Amino acid sequence: MENSGTPARAGRREWIALGVLMLPLLLVSMDISILYFAIPYVSQDLEPSATQQLWILDMYGFVLAGLLITMGALGDRIGRRRLVLAGATVFGAASVAAAYAHSAEALIGVRALLGLGGAALMPSTLALIRNLFHDARQRGRAVTIWTGVMTTGISLGPVVSGLLLEHFWWGSVFLINLPAMVLLLVLVPFLVPESRTGPVGAGAGAGAGGGEAGGAGARAAREPFDLVSAALSLAALLTVIYGIKEWARHGFAPVPAAVVVLGLALGHLFVRRQQHLAHPMIDLELLGRRSFGGPVFANVLAMFATVGMAVFLTQYLQSVQGLSPFKAALWSLVPASGVIVAAPTAAMLAQRVDHAYVMGGAFLFSAAGFCWLTQIRADSALWFCLAAAALYVGGLVAAMTLANELAIGAAPPERAGSAAAVLESGQELGGALGMAVLGSVGAAVYSREMADALPADVTAALPAGEADAVRETLGGAAAAAARLPEETAAGVLTAARDAFTHGMGLASAGAAVVVVGAAVYSFALLRGTAEHGEDGADAGSEGGDLAPAQTGAVK
Template sequence: MTATATPSPPRAGRREWTGLAVLVLPALLASMDLSILFMALPRITAELHPSATQQLWISDVYGFLLAGLLIPMGALGDRVGRRRLLLVGGALFGAASAVAAYVPTAEALIAARALLGAGGAVLAPSTLALIRTMFRDERQRGAAVGVWTAAFTGGIALGPILGGVLLEYFWWGSVFLINVPVMVLLLVLGPLLLPESADPRASRRFDLLSAALSMAAVLPVVYGVKELAAHGAAVLPVAAIAAGLALGAVFVRRQFTLPDPLIDVGLFRRGAFSASVGVSALLTFSLVGFGLQSAQYLQLVQGISPLPAALWQLPTAAGTVVGIALATQAVRRVPPGTIVGTGLLVAAGGFALLSLVRVDSSLLLVLGSYTVLTLGVGMAMALANAMVIGSAPPERAGAAAAVSETGAELGGALGIAVLGSVATAAYRSGVAGDIPPGLPPEAADAAGETLGGAVAVAEGLPGAAGDTLLEGARQAFTAGLDSLAVTGAAVLAVAAVAAFVALRGVTPVDDPDGPR
């Protein structure tokens, strides 16, 4: 008796590939908004006068809200329809972008960025989940996820570049306003090219308590980590982390008791799924955390205006694309765990090279090292995303995509908070001795908080006093950059070892019989 061959899944056609181009737009913008402010931050500092803490909140509140809402929004998309939620999120994201472009104060900008994060959380999970349902063939899905990953990780690298181009000709609010026409295009083309999909077995009842618990678990933890990194040990941030972890345990326990849980926590029993989510988070942590500092280094230490600084960073975006292409081709013969671990080691090497940067370093050293970092990120990230989506059943694609993107966005937000705080602490310590005595308290505080503040204060000081402050501030900022790079190299080196071990049983795509 011969076994019946399993029929091949249907292959995607022109409509699906055209629809993928539409899905790339929101993925690109959602990740760009993690980093597009990097180039604009010096001008925002000069106009809105945020403190160092407000600067970090302006940069990372977007990622925090995104991370806190992604899981409930992914589960909601599985129930009400992923395309429907994508379009609702696109409308909210576009409206929030228009508001952010014209805010008058630092506090208002923080609030607008939070609203942007909420809009991004509504639309983001549907992009990866729709790919899972549109591309049934594994090789086609791998290629599609590679394109999506190039858009997502490339958006992080392209954000500062686009920001620099816009700032050359327009005011800082243009870095938000650019989102509006793209969201309008999504709202027009989405209904024409994207299929509606949902979990047919999911209950229409949405567990609001689980949604609240997921947010209540994530937000206190990221707040506590941010405060510990910025100010050291204190009772309130430690209590916040403990409370968030306790609520996370309650959330997980509740998922086991529900007939239709918000997320299938059983997915984490799959080694490839858990390890891939962790890899994605750590890569985004490192890439976004360094990107904020590198944009300021080019403008405020090297003295390059936004447009040339943006153009200098083009090779870093190319590094991501090359890394993704290498990984996508190699995975047909090489175990994914080997490629992911190698990518992490390459990225760690890029960080190690960046730790050699000094105030007067050649731009070739700075950007060459950064390109090595993005090459490694592209190699590891493409396969991490493919393994997350491929290991989940199609009906849970939204929840799985949400978990993956939650890890990435949370990693990006924590990268800004933790690595940014490491660099800020080193800057404050290094610049303290170079602040001239007799400065007004406001000016002394501004110079001691941020490099942008020191540049503004130095411009108003006579001769040698201004030069001394500016040189000391640049030296202190670069020392902070070096501390950040050493931290990033250590984190990714440890992650590489863990990936080699955790993913050793995952087989190449061309091996149909190996374990997955």
């Protein structure tokens, strides 16, 4: 039996399959940000209300985040390849419907369907890596590629959107998904083996003492899917992320706080239910392992800093450096150069040094970038900001790559889907928290400094609502300055840009503290988890997990 010796190494077919699986991942991650530049054109055509416009932007991310755990568990049961194909079908059909939506309500509904398709695709692609690549080194390289594609997609979304909108109508940003989904539907059945919970053949559990546990896996696959757990996980994640985003958007208020508390209560009910189920949607014992739960938490901290600072970088390029949206999107790709260097270097070092030390070093690397950003001023050269961003982005993506590798390596193959979903749900929560906390720090500094910096005569010359807008956001100050006399406008913009960069600097300091804490956490608590995770996975295989030879048994 193959599972008794060295894991089989992947060949050309597996690497080609990985390339095919990266197509939906790239597009799903691009769709998170692809509407940023298209929304003015959508607003002109569909005339949504302010609330509808926010839901057009947010609905995709909310549904995607809320359904990750449900879809990961579903893929473990019905087969991850089957779920990828279903997700591609839904995503492709919803893309066409979104492109030709004739009302704001229709576009919001179709964006929800896109989130459903994306939630089916994302955890399945990462879970299939666990089943395609059994050799730890090869799997590490595959996870590096997965992480790089995911982060690149989020950065690439605005650039692709800007290019398309220069030549086509706003619906083209959705139609770009269609060729890739068709290619996925054609190639995946031939290149990607099926994998699911439990044995896939009559004798799959035999050998290596797998019969009893294999039977348990088969019973798990036959058990009715727990719709109550699915509803609880969806409601918990949706309410928590919605509350956090509202906090980030409008500041702390009783209603968003109550929504977060409600979400936490629903999450508690979800966890309690999992403790009493024979076949839970989330393996709490796995989550409690240092080899899995530790990397998941490290990923939360990494995404906290990544998403929390991305908002500042975008505004800095457009509103402080004065770049057009398309040029700002192109320049925002420069920090990816740090990823190109840091991620492969970290993966190579991790083959020789404990993952925990490399992760900790990557977090410290990113902390240096954040400390650099604290020195940014309104009149700083563009390269000064981009170099600092390349430093922190490279370090964070390197750390996330290793965390993903550790977590997926620790998960038994038959639970890879739900494990990937937990990992990605943690990333969504970390990103929402980063946007709320670091965004609030920057906003508080900006408001305080603008209240002191605005001359009394300027404040008196502005309508009450407009004066408040100037004190609240840099965008509000820019809009107000366009209607002021040239000399007064210059003073308002100078004060606003100085206040914004100071807020950005303090938020960067906060991000540096968080990632230094993540480095200490990695050094202190994650040592040896790579070896432990591999042992755990192997032991799981002997107890009835899918062995390497079994993952392709279902065609």
